[in-house]
């Protein structure tokens with residue numbers, strides 16, 4: 001059956017019963033434990049809902065037999081009803097607003113370099129980097145990377161031509177934003193001169209960037225941080241300089257007073273305090289809407305809401321300098337910490353400084369505390385991609401401490417072990 005033959009409502013009723021003459025009790029909707037693997041799921045790509053259409057395609061094989069052969073409309077309603085039980089209303093509203101916001105931009109912004117909106121590895125990456133990725137082994141990655149501090153990797157990555165195109169695309173988008181007077185969401189509270197790439201059509205390219213490029217490396221180096229199960233991304237380009245984002249230097253004071261700064265903290269919930277989408281009357285039929293897939297990073301907010309300020313919102317972070325003339329802007333690192341120990345003092349071996357080189361990348365765990373020193377002259381642009389693993393986050397809920405990667409948890413555990421040893425020795429002495 002073709003998609004056009006279906007009449008699926010954009011927002012089906014959350015509950016209800018009578019459909020095509022049959023009564024379905026949506027309050028007792030259940031899925032089967034085992035999928036019906038020989039069942040061919042229908043195509044749901046045309047759906048415009050709060051859930052990714054692919055979720056419906058995957059879920060269909062788990063439908064009970066009495067629902068499996070009903071109309072697509074009934075199945076959509078049935079599956080949506082189940083999904084709603086697992087998805088709080090606030091999150092759904094937030095995602096819907098973000099979807100509308102992106103759609104509005106994508107339908108109106110004319111890209112300058114269309115060729116960078118689709119992954120083209122041969123033209124994006126340097127030949128040596130591509131060879132290592134194609135070989136896909138720890139040895140091949142290490143052959144092109146330096147590890148100046150434990151778990152932090154630096155390497156040459158992007159071709160100068162691609163860097164130039166991405167920078168001019170960002171400039172073009174900023175000009176368009178100024179011209180249309182659209183109020184856009186910035187990547188974080190610290191970046192008033194930055195743009196979120198997923199917001200203007202680069203989401204599909206970033207999907208491939210994460211799955212084909214970052215994932216193979218993080219699978220090898222960051223398995224303890226969910227590096228094998230990255231499933232969403234937040235990609236942005238920021239510009240630093242005298243007339244741009246120089247504020248980062250302020251945060252150095254926190255470090256100098258013995259406290260450490262993690263830029264992710266400011267990112268959580270730091271978006272504009274009201275939805276920038278004033279007109280949601282969007283042409284749903286445009287082909288560009290297909291560019292909108294699942295909303296990466298559900299934590300991204302369009303409204304001011306209570307937030308957990310200690311949550312760190314990514315597992316793996318890639319930072320690539322795109323270029324321009326500049327001096328200063330070094331990145332400093334202060335060691336990996338869990339949320340509870342994010343403000344603990346850095347040990348001497350954990351401190352590391354990095355100076356940007358255009359086209360070169362620095363890859364590190366998202367929980368590696370870091371900040372940037374001020375760009376003292378000129379301007380520079382950086383591409384930053386944060387990747388997240390929902391599996392890691394789910395598992396993390398069941399853990400109380402993280403001695404395998406948090407420097408402070410590890411020290412705490414070691415102190416407890418030593419204290420136990422001393423107590424045992426004292427007891428033994430008394431018995432003698």
Ligand SMILES: [Zn+2]
Nearest residue numbers: 338341406409
């Ligand atoms: Zn810890």
